[in-house]
Amino acid sequence: MTEGKGVGGIDTRATPGSAGAGLSAPQLGGPAAGPADGELEAPLRGKRMTVNLGPSHPATHGVTRLVVELDGENIEAMKIDIGYLHRGFEKSCENGTWTQVFPYTDRLNYVSSIMNNVGFALGVEKLCRLDIPDRAKYLRVITSEVHRICDHLTLVGAMGMELGAMTVFLYAIEARDLIYDRLAELVGARLTSNYARIGGVARDVPEGWIEKMTKTLDRTRDLVDEIDALLARNRIFIDRTRGTGKVSRELACELGFTGPCLRAAGEPYDIRKAAPYLVYDRLDFDIPVGSNGDNFDRYLMRIEEMRQSDKIIRQCFAQMEPGDIIVRDFRYALPPKPLVYGTIEGLMAHFKLVMEGIKVPAGEVYSYTEAANGELGFYIVSDGGGRPYKLGLRAPGWPMVAGLPYMLKGSLLADLIPTYDSINMIGGEVEQ
Amino acid sequence: MSKAVIDALVQRFPDVVTDAYEGVGGDDCAFVKKDRIVEVCQALKDDPELRFNMAPYVTAVDYLGQQPRFELVYNLYSSSTNRRIRLRVRVPEDDLVVPSVWSVWRGVDWFERYCFDMYGIRFTGHPDLRRLFMYDEFVGHPLRKDYPLRARQPLVPEREVKDIYRGPGPATRD
Numbered sequence: 001m002t003e004g005k006g007v008g009g010i011d012t013r014a015t016p017g018s019a020g021a022g023l024s025a026p027q028l029g030g031p032a033a034g035p036a037d038g039e040l041e042a043p044l045r046g047k048r049m050t051v052n053l054g055p056s057h058p059a060t061h062g063v064t065r066l067v068v069e070l071d072g073e074n075i076e077a078m079k080i081d082i083g084y085l086h087r088g089f090e091k092s093c094e095n096g097t098w099t100q101v102f103p104y105t106d107r108l109n110y111v112s113s114i115m116n117n118v119g120f121a122l123g124v125e126k127l128c129r130l131d132i133p134d135r136a137k138y139l140r141v142i143t144s145e146v147h148r149i150c151d152h153l154t155l156v157g158a159m160g161m162e163l164g165a166m167t168v169f170l171y172a173i174e175a176r177d178l179i180y181d182r183l184a185e186l187v188g189a190r191l192t193s194n195y196a197r198i199g200g201v202a203r204d205v206p207e208g209w210i211e212k213m214t215k216t217l218d219r220t221r222d223l224v225d226e227i228d229a230l231l232a233r234n235r236i237f238i239d240r241t242r243g244t245g246k247v248s249r250e251l252a253c254e255l256g257f258t259g260p261c262l263r264a265a266g267e268p269y270d271i272r273k274a275a276p277y278l279v280y281d282r283l284d285f286d287i288p289v290g291s292n293g294d295n296f297d298r299y300l301m302r303i304e305e306m307r308q309s310d311k312i313i314r315q316c317f318a319q320m321e322p323g324d325i326i327v328r329d330f331r332y333a334l335p336p337k338p339l340v341y342g343t344i345e346g347l348m349a350h351f352k353l354v355m356e357g358i359k360v361p362a363g364e365v366y367s368y369t370e371a372a373n374g375e376l377g378f379y380i381v382s383d384g385g386g387r388p389y390k391l392g393l394r395a396p397g398w399p400m401v402a403g404l405p406y407m408l409k410g411s412l413l414a415d416l417i418p419t420y421d422s423i424n425m426i427g428g429e430v431e432q
Numbered sequence: 433m434s435k436a437v438i439d440a441l442v443q444r445f446p447d448v449v450t451d452a453y454e455g456v457g458g459d460d461c462a463f464v465k466k467d468r469i470v471e472v473c474q475a476l477k478d479d480p481e482l483r484f485n486m487a488p489y490v491t492a493v494d495y496l497g498q499q500p501r502f503e504l505v506y507n508l509y510s511s512s513t514n515r516r517i518r519l520r521v522r523v524p525e526d527d528l529v530v531p532s533v534w535s536v537w538r539g540v541d542w543f544e545r546y547c548f549d550m551y552g553i554r555f556t557g558h559p560d561l562r563r564l565f566m567y568d569e570f571v572g573h574p575l576r577k578d579y580p581l582r583a584r585q586p587l588v589p590e591r592e593v594k595d596i597y598r599g600p601g602p603a604t605r606d
Contacts, residue, residue, distance in 0.1 A: 083563075083564060083565035083567070086565040090575055091574055091575055094575075126456060127456055129456070253485040253511060254486070254538055254539055255538055256537065256539030257539075258488065267511055269511050274514050363456050364456075364505075365455065365456045366459060366507050366518060367457070375488055375489075377488065377489050377507070379489065379491050379505060379507070381493055389493075390493045392489070392491035394488065394489040398542060398543075399488075399539050399542070402539070402541055431565060432565065
């Protein structure tokens with residue numbers, strides 16, 4: 001150690017008026033300062049303290065209020081107050097046409113918006129018994145997996161940053177921004193990308209996009225490797241995450257966890273494998289499964305899933321063939337413009353779709369897809385009209401946030417932050 | 433896909449589980465009597481052949497103008513057999529009290545709070561039945577079909593906080 005430095009590196013010889021001036025060096029270890037026999041083991045007078053985290057706290061990714069009851073530094077009980085970001089998603093959807101729902105779904109999980117588009121479109125198509133062209137399926141898988149990478153990058157970056165690793169955040173955001181650039185070329189928006197339509201997707205990939213995306217994926221893969229190298233063997237990161245926020249396999253199932261959080265606890269349930277939709281049954285990929293169910297495993301799940309998504313996208317590029325990107329059934333999809341301007345049938349179909357919206361057959365359906373955080377479910381009830389009668393949203397992050405008190409009971413207050421990060425609470429979807 | 437599950441249920445609870453049907457896309461569904469839902473769910477979870485260990489989604493629907501008016505929808509999943517079923521429970525408007533399945537799957541906690549918040553269905557046996565998204569002073573249940581889309585409610589006065597630094601507790605403590 002350097003001489004002349006006081007506590008915390010403050011220079012005690014600094015000029016008067018600056019920090020640390022006038023402080024004498026602390027007296028430690030002298031016989032008079034030592035505790036009496038048995039004093040250290042004596043039980044402290046316990047008093048519970050209630051700490052209020054939020055609603056606006058830098059580590060709560062949105063506006064969530066956590067009321068934590070502490071015994072010393074240990075969390076005894078916890079209550080979570082959500083709803084500050086509630087904007088009536090379901091009520092708005094019930095009062096819009098089926099097509100008007102798509103922009104609302106972008107804002108659910110705003111880090112991976114195309115996945116929400118696809119989830120909703122698949123629900124409506126299930127109800128309409130509509131089969132979409134192959135190329136549209138591949139495009140949906142590609143954009144979904146790109147957004148899965150985005151979502152996991154954000155999580156890993158934010159997790160690193162909140163545990164003190166700012167570099168990781170910058171690496172993750174660099175990769176995410178590259179992906180956003182590609183998505184902007186494809187769909188026109190960086191954040192609230194709106195791509196899926198009922199019966200297909202909005203537009204085909206631009207010329208040269210696949211090559212550019214492959215380059216972006218190469219760069220992203222390098223960055224993910226660097227992030228992993230920075231974090232996976234980092235002493236501080238491991239100490240903060242390994243063994244904290246643990247949840248057992250049985251409890252994770254009972255609490256309704258899905259996605260990476262469930263798989264980190266050892267339950268190999270992934271909807272892409274358990275009930276394959278789109279073209280996932282034609283693709284070769286693995287589902288990483290953890291064993292401890294702690295924050296470190298949840299982090300590892302994310303890193304491995306990004307690599308698997310990378311693999312999926314490359315396979316899709318190789319398998320995809322030219323073709324239609326949306327159904328030719330004009331009850332569901334807008335006719336191409338030459339038909340609208342040139343034929344009366346096309347004009348009528350266009351007019352009916354724009355003015356009245358898509359008519360979805362009466363019935364009820366529960367459609368579920370594997371979004372970045374788990375099962376994204378839509379319970380859709382239609383009365384045969386142009387609007388959804390009920391659109392129930394099962395947000396993937398919902399049960400994980402509800403399960404926080406079970407994961408954190410008895411652990412330290414400091415463990416709350418990595419746990420809160422690793423479940424990836426997204427205010428937009430959880431609070432609807 | 434999971435027709436066998438519904439058949440086993442109907443056999444075991446002949447008067448309780450009724451009107452089994454195959455929904456759109458091959459989901460298996462059935463209606464369950466309101467008062468016996470906990471019993472049916474417990475059987476689904478405990479039966480060694482069924483083992484429905486997850487309840488991924490529970491929600492409610494308001495069929496305004498129909499009798500009974502409300503309906504609860506339980507989407508259940510078994511990760512060991514990879515089967516899904518959907519149970520629907522009809523809830524009449526004059527008796528909006530349903531037994532809570534929280535004792536079977538603790539994960540339904542927030543789903544039931546959501547149903548209470550948005551539709552006003554009360555659950556007996558739920559440990560902490562508060563509003564989930566709306567604030568306590570909110571009047572009415574916003575997802576009911578007779579709640580107007582553009583309704584406005586007055587601002588509520590700020591709640592009194594006794595001791596902002598130490599939180600709620602007896603004022604006499606040190």
